[in-house]
Amino acid sequence: MTKHSTSASLDRLLAGFLQCGTWAACALIGAGLFAGTKALTAGVALFILLPVLRVVLMLAVFARQRDYLYATIAATVLLVIAAGCVIGMRLGPLAG
Template sequence: MSDRFPASATASPTTFASVMTPLERWLAALLKGGTWIASLTIAAGLLLLLPDVHTALHRSALPPGMPLVTAGIALFILLPVLRLILMLGVFLQQRDYRYSAITVLVLLIVAAGCAVGAHWA
């Protein structure tokens, strides 16, 4: 142990897990699970693309694995929005209306950004 960090300042994994709130646990599970699902979806799409790597460049049709790759990327993009929705549900359940209003405002800003982006695309 270093002299710069006393023994009381370092936390073991069990003490850190014990101070996590239920919201933090749910968010961690959502982000971890969503990341795994998105990664596996992209990997499955890339595996489907592998046999057609040389012939895919000469076709005009969409290669068979591209929809899966696109779905995985979309899931990565949606994970922060799903996090906001989960937080909103928890805040409403806890009757914390201040944080609920802030979360709704952030969701509206995200929706407005998507609408403006779709308009300009």
């Protein structure tokens, strides 16, 4: 498989993933308008998590393709996100 076709298939995979995730989040938010705040909160949380899940998916694809440079970059991005979450919980207004 050529580099271009691999890139195109990754783009299609990511686009489909984000489209399904967006529809699921919208459905949860819509259900939350009628059913209650838990579904609404889950929909908002899914919207927030979609970019992180995209990076996880990219890490898995790059690791499977043995593209170690991009897998390392994706892993580094996830580590930065995780560090930001930890620091935010320790220093943020919800930390107490």
